[in-house]
Amino acid sequence: MDNAKPIVSIRGLAKTYAGGHQALKGIDLDIREGEILALLGPNGAGKTTLISLICGLVSPSAGTVTVAGHDIIKDYRKTRELIGLVPQELTLGAFEKVGNTVLFSRGLYGKAPNAAFIDDLLAELSLSDKKDNMVQQLSGGMKRRVLIAKALSHEPRVLFLDEPTAGVDVELRKDMWAIVERLRQSGVTIILTTHYIEEAEEIADRVGVISGGELLELEDKSTLMAKLGKKQLVIELKNAVDTVPEQLSEYGLELSANGSKLTYTFDARQERTGMTALLTSLSQAGLAVKDLNTSQSSLEDIFVDIVKADA
Amino acid sequence: MNTEAVKAIYRAEMRRTRNTLLQSIATPVISTALYFVVFGSAIGSRIQSVNDVPYGAFIVPGLMMLSILTQSISNASFGIFFPKFTGTIYEVMSAPISFLEILLGYVGAAATKSMILGVLILITATFFVDLRIAHPFWMLSFFLLTCISFSLFGFIIGLWADNFEKLQLIPSLVITPLVFLGGSFYSIDMLPEFWQKVSLFNPVLYLISGFRWSFFEVSDVSMGFSLAMILLFLLTCIVVVGVMFRTGYKLKP
Structure with missing residues (x-):
């Protein structure tokens, strides 16, 4: 081509x-x-x-x-x-x-x-x-x-x-x-x-x-x-939490669905996505995982990223 | 030469006339008939003749000029202004067509309409007065040259105007007074001497005078001079349009 x-x-x-x-x-x-x-x-x-x-x-x-x-x-x-x-x-x-x-x-x-x-x-x-x-x-x-x-x-x-x-x-x-x-x-x-x-x-x-x-x-x-796609890992917790535990702060997690969902955003381009480390940390923090789900960002997200970065 | 494009524009413009037949053709014919009734019959019956030409006949060339001038300008100016106004001009501007071809299409159609109109007025006039045309060749020449040059002038106005007010400005504030004061209905001999001199600065006088000469062999100024004036006007319009197109004036940012 x-x-x-x-x-x-x-x-x-x-x-x-x-x-x-x-x-x-x-x-x-x-x-x-x-x-x-x-x-x-x-x-x-x-x-x-x-x-x-x-x-x-x-x-x-x-x-x-x-x-x-x-x-x-x-x-x-x-x-x-x-x-x-x-x-x-x-x-x-x-x-x-x-x-x-x-x-x-x-x-x-x-x-x-x-x-x-x-x-x-x-x-x-x-x-x-x-x-x-x-x-x-x-x-x-x-x-x-x-x-x-x-x-x-x-x-x-x-x-x-x-x-x-x-x-x-x-x-x-x-x-x-x-x-x-x-x-x-x-x-x-x-x-x-x-x-x-x-x-x-x-x-x-x-x-x-x-x-x-x-x-x-x-x-x-x-x-x-x-190239620019970000992936998200959505972690469904067995038991809801009020706040993201202190020892998980480095992952920049977002809490949603009344404390039952944690969203981890990572760059799919990186060799080390940090997913394994996160899962280890989760169990160390005593959080039980019910389900995991990853999703790729759409062109829309990519587009917003590019235009924002330029602004 | 993109002849298909010229034909397409010309046809579209002529179609527009057919769609607005009443406005384009009937209105000027009716108003001309009214002029004949009012000036030719009512007032003209009290004026015996001008330079040995019966008054009713005397005003025919002037009336034709009045209509041709105003209609050439309004047809051609509207023809190019409207696509500019609605935005459809984009299509013409992005087509493989030169400015000359655009001009041929739009001005050609406007001039054609004026010619049809002029002929209709002439036919209408024969219902009211006895007409003779002493120099048919010159009559036709003046007629064609006027239709073309004033359509060109109208095209320039249409390009220049960016709103409806400007579109009407020159026809109503400049052309109509010039035509009325250019001896449409009288010979300038009938004016006081001072106003005769002033009239000589009116370019339309030369048009009407030359045109009238081709009918009755009477004129206010020499026929050769009249012809020179209309050719000069045509040339000026061509130059102005040329400059406008070269610079993309108001058409191409």
Whole structure:
């Protein structure tokens, strides 16, 4: 996977807006062809600015971006043809029919109308019966589907989904992941931004963490979780205690469930996890163990850790 | 050249006109008919003729100009302002399309609408007055040049405006007075000498004058000068739009 040539290559990309706000502070990033990359970050982290720069909506202050080897400014026609964008906001002209607005998008990208393709696309997004409806009559979820149809109307090779599931119902989310999966199988590269970590966890191959205009982490999802994953050992006691005994203070245990549960947090990366020592100490302290349970931290916890450490 | 994109924008804009047919076409035609009734018949019946042209006919070129100018500006400015306002402009800005192509799509559609409108007004006018067009070629040239250059001007306003008030500001505070004071309804000979001089600073006067000459061979200023003025205006608009696009003015942060 590491040898795969990047479809999008970003070097030293920075953006300072006219008001002086520095949205991106020199991003280096290679996006591999055919992967699903999730960009995680809090609001205002610079995720949308990054996407906007690649798509040509914002001019960079410094740095370069190439898509399939073409510079996004010098060869903008070549790069933009390859890119589809689903924006975060539900931005749709109100007075247009669904079918027309999707055809319009296809035309903008220089593709001749292809009624059969558009019909299939609308069907896949459960929009067939809405083809002649005015966009303004649609619900929020339906509008989101139209935006996806528009972004896919010119058969892009790279698809950007900016916060794709904000305000989306379960059904659409399911449909959307089905489409993402189908696109991935056809070789389309997908970059999505989100602050729903489950989303990244569910579908991404790699996860990048952006905060304060910087790319803090970029790892294969599993590596990231292994690298930074904390594990927790939950110890259920036979008899509840009021306080954590003095001789166990070095383990930083947390007491919960009315004194019947002790939680020990340790770093899964360490060779010595301290678990054996803890269990020995427990018996020395005279605490009888009823049950043991370990759990790995989720991406969410990892993400919070990274962003906090940077703050 | 991304001709599909130009076609897509052009078609979408023309579709917008069809959807708002009443507002885009019927309103100006009705208001023009009203001008004919009020100025042409009611008041015009008391004015025998201006420079040997019956008053009812005399005002036709002015009325056409009045509508073409205001409608070109409002069509083109709204055409680009609305996507900016709703945010749908993102799609145009991220598409593999050059500024020239964007311009061709939007301004082309706005100019087309003005042409349709101008023709409709001309047809409406024939119901009220006898018309002759002395120089059809020049009439058409002035007509087309005005539609295109003022659509371009409207496009600039649409780019510049960041709210609805600004969108209306120039059409209502600048263009309408200039058209009314540019001899739509009179010859500047009819003004006191001082105001004749002032009128010469009104660029719209040259448009109307040249356009009227192509109908009746009477004009306030020479036809060549009129043509030069409209070409100068067109050139200025092209330069301004060029600069706006090059710098990404209000479109690309």
